[in-house]
Amino acid sequence: MxxxxxxxxxxxxxxxxxxxxxxxxxxxxxxxxxxxxxxxxxxxxxxxxxxxxxxxxxxxxxxxxxxxGMDTHFSIKVSSKGITDQKSSGRCWLFTGLNVMRAKAIAKHNLGSFEFSQTYPFFFDQLEKANLFLQGI
Known part of the structure; x- marks a missing residue:
C-alpha cells in the first residue's frame, strides 16, 4: 500500500x-x-x-x-555634546532624539556633563505599544 x-x-x-x-x-x-x-x-x-x-x-x-558623482560632504553641522551608546539595544531612534535635545539643554542651562534618562521614555514607548496591541484584540 x-x-x-x-x-x-x-x-x-x-x-x-x-x-x-x-x-x-x-x-x-x-x-x-x-x-x-x-x-x-x-x-x-x-x-x-x-x-x-x-x-x-x-x-x-x-x-x-x-x-x-555622489556628494558625501555635509552642508549642515549639527551641534553635539557627545553621544550615548545604545549598545545594540535597538533603541537608536530614542538615543538619537535624546542626544539632539541633550545638546540644546546643555547650551540653554549651561550644564557640564548631562544625559537624559533613556529608561523613562522607553518604558512609555513600550506601554503605548502594549496599549495599541491590546486595543487591537
Whole structure:
C-alpha cells in the first residue's frame, strides 16, 4: 500500500514538474542545453563564478561609476555634546532624539556633563505599544 502511494506521489510530482517547464516563459530543455553549451569555463568565467558564489549580491550589483558623482560632504553641522551608546539595544531612534535635545539643554542651562534618562521614555514607548496591541484584540 505504501509503495503504491509513494509511486503515485512520485508520478504526480514528475508530471507536475514536466508540465511546469512547458509553461510560456519557463526554461525549456532546449534552452537549458543552449545555456550549458554557451558556458566556456574560461578563467574569466571561473572568476565570475567564484565572485558570485563568495560575495553578497548587493556588493556585486553596486555600480562604482554611480558612486563617483555622489556628494558625501555635509552642508549642515549639527551641534553635539557627545553621544550615548545604545549598545545594540535597538533603541537608536530614542538615543538619537535624546542626544539632539541633550545638546540644546546643555547650551540653554549651561550644564557640564548631562544625559537624559533613556529608561523613562522607553518604558512609555513600550506601554503605548502594549496599549495599541491590546486595543487591537
Amino acid at each position: 505504501n509503495k503504491q502511494i509513494l509511486s503515485i506521489f512520485v508520478f504526480c510530482a514528475f508530471s507536475y514538474s514536466t508540465q511546469a517547464q512547458e509553461v510560456k516563459g519557463g526554461i525549456s530543455d532546449s534552452m537549458m542545453q543552449q545555456i550549458k553549451q554557451s558556458y566556456a569555463n574560461t578563467p574569466t568565467d571561473k572568476a565570475i563564478r567564484n565572485a558570485i558564489g563568495n560575495n553578497d549580491i548587493r556588493k556585486l550589483a553596486l555600480n562604482q561609476d554611480n558612486l563617483k
